[in-house]
């Protein structure tokens with residue numbers, strides 16, 4: 001990443017005018033008048049007229065234009081004159097410049113809760129009053145008994161908790177037996193207690209924690225890679241850093257790659273700190289969003305656990321940022337402003353002048369190179385907690401060990417499952433494929449069932465008896481006849497998905513309790529959570545899952561992990577495909593044998609000699625990284641070079657392809673820059689849109705943003721074509 005010059009936080013003084021940034025796709029601030037005599041500073045939240053409407057806006061800097069005051073419209077500060085922290089404003093500028101996104105759109109991410117700044121509307125609650133009649137009907141008696149504890153409650157919760165009708169509550173209010181009490185609109189956010197339940201750290205953990213604590217105390221920007229094997233206590237270790245930040249009266253942001261991981265995490269956090277942290281992710285209600293946003297701005301929320309978008313919360317006293325499972329691709333935001341939350345977390349910390357911790361057992365090659373090269377502190381936890389041993393990893397060569405046709409669990413894997421279940425232990429089967437079968441094919445003519453809107457196969461979901469497109473959600477019943485040759489009952493399922501593995505497992509082990517956890521939009525996050533909880537409570541013997549089960553979870557009784565198909569997604573020419581396969585398989589292996597019983601991992605593959613498979617068997621992560629690093633260095637691929645992707649899309653295929661050619665022709669020649677394409681994207685048709693891609697490859701020293709600005713500034717594309725830019729792309733679809 002390139003360092004951009006930072007603007008100092010502006011104190012504009014008693015300025016009658018200022019540049020105000022509005023949360024819309026606008027390239028920069030607009031000039032407005034402000035009430036005269038006001039002290040105006042950067043970050044001040046205002047309402048500003050925009051056309052016929054009023055919009056929320058933020059004072060961004062000095063006014064630009066020479067337009068007379070009488071032509072400017074008036075922006076009015078919000079009540080209480082709230083101000084966005086200056087480093088958040090700087091962050092918005094930085095992200096916009098780096099990702100080439102209009103500033104207003106990035107600001108919109110920081111103002112995700114539009115109503116957050118509206119005045120609070122107090123609620124009315126009720127307490128037991130003095131005028132309680134001596135003789136009470138039974139329902140009234142129940143209310144009186146309930147309210148004797150002295151707590152105040154809303155009318156609705158009194159009715160619910162006392163199990164009486166709303167009319168009974170109204171009657172007691174009218175009689176003066178229940179008296180109204182004004183309550184703030186939002187329940188306060190509880191404060192975590194740094195010393196609630198401190199862990200006794202191992203020597204390695206202690207050393208890492210000490211280093212982090214020193215960074216927090218010195219209040220300087222520093223990046224650490226917390227590089228610890230699975231089960232080594234990375235969470236426990238950075239919790240000590242969190243505790244230190246709390247003691248120093250600083251706020252903490254912890255990023256997790258997926259909401260699905262948060263439930264276990266919240267419980268763990270509250271065991272350590274006494275209360276749950278504030279949460280921030282896309283599943284929050286508007287009200288909750290409003291509550292947390294203002295609590296963060298006012299410094300009442302001390303620790304926030306969230307997904308990518310939590311980076312844009314208005315922390316006033318940020319003292320520590322943690323990015324857990326930092327290698328996760330889920331940190332890349334692929335829609336709207338395209339950005340990598342791990343990289344932006346580092347920027348956020350730099351602007352806030354605080355330390356940031358990147359934690360992983362399988363770091364991204366980028367972070368690994370930075371840590372081994374000395375740019376980041378490299379904090380290592382080489383051993384599992386409590387002397388738990390690392391699991392033994394064995395390969396099952398599928399070219400030799402074949403079961404019956406149409407089955408996917410090889411004899412060695414079945415034997416291992418039988419032994420594990422016999423010993424009363426738990427197992428996990430991992431397959432990164434949702435549904436029943438990835439492909440449905442006509443036996444008679446070979447016709448493949450594909451999505452009408454996407455260049456992709458339809459995936460059979462047998463529980464719902466549907467064929468579904470995983471890209472656009474299109475779904476259809478499995479037809480009785482082949483749509484091409486009309487042969488009846490000719491469609492067959494090809495290849496396994498988790499549902500099919502579950503079916504095969506249940507046939508082989510009819511008494512075992514089995515659950516599926518899949519990152520499926522069809523199977524909601526609640527069901528996934530339920531499957532994970534059941535596994536924790538040992539109500540499940542075997543968990544069959546997609547990548548959702550690979551990460552972060554700690555199941556003490558899990559001793560066997562079976563990888564059903566390790567060759568999936570290994571060789572699609574994507575520069576990170578090998579790294580990702582390694583990370584995923586290593587992570588999933590790391591679920592085995594985390595407590596006192598040793599773990600076994602069986603990996604089914606058709607390529608047992610492949611370097612990724614060998615690194616897994618030999619448990620030689622660093623050898624794999626060394627090789628990967630060399631390959632990237634030779635190819636001048638990231639982090640040794642820069643990449644940016646240009647994606648063109650639109651419903652008119654010809655217009656999109658023409659735009660691609662036009663762009664390629666107008667690419668300026670520049671030293672150290674190569675432009676590839678246009679080529680049809682991997683999914684050349686997605687949700688009805690034709691897609692073409694160009695890739696810019698540049699040497700590290702090149703300012704790739706400046707190059708793109710110059711280039712794209714010269715070209716006018718047809719309106720029917722949408723252009724999106726992906727700086728540092730991680731997916732090449």
Ligand code: ADP
Nearest residue numbers: 199200201202228230231232233234235236385
């Ligand atoms: P990682 O995140 O590195 O995979 P965790 O932090 O999940 O590892 O730790 C694995 C398990 O070991 C967890 O159950 C955790 O509570 C426990 N553990 C790790 N370190 C300690 C410690 N110092 N004291 C008590 N329990 C610990």
Ligand code: ZN
Nearest residue numbers: 451454469472
């Ligand atoms: Zn589709």
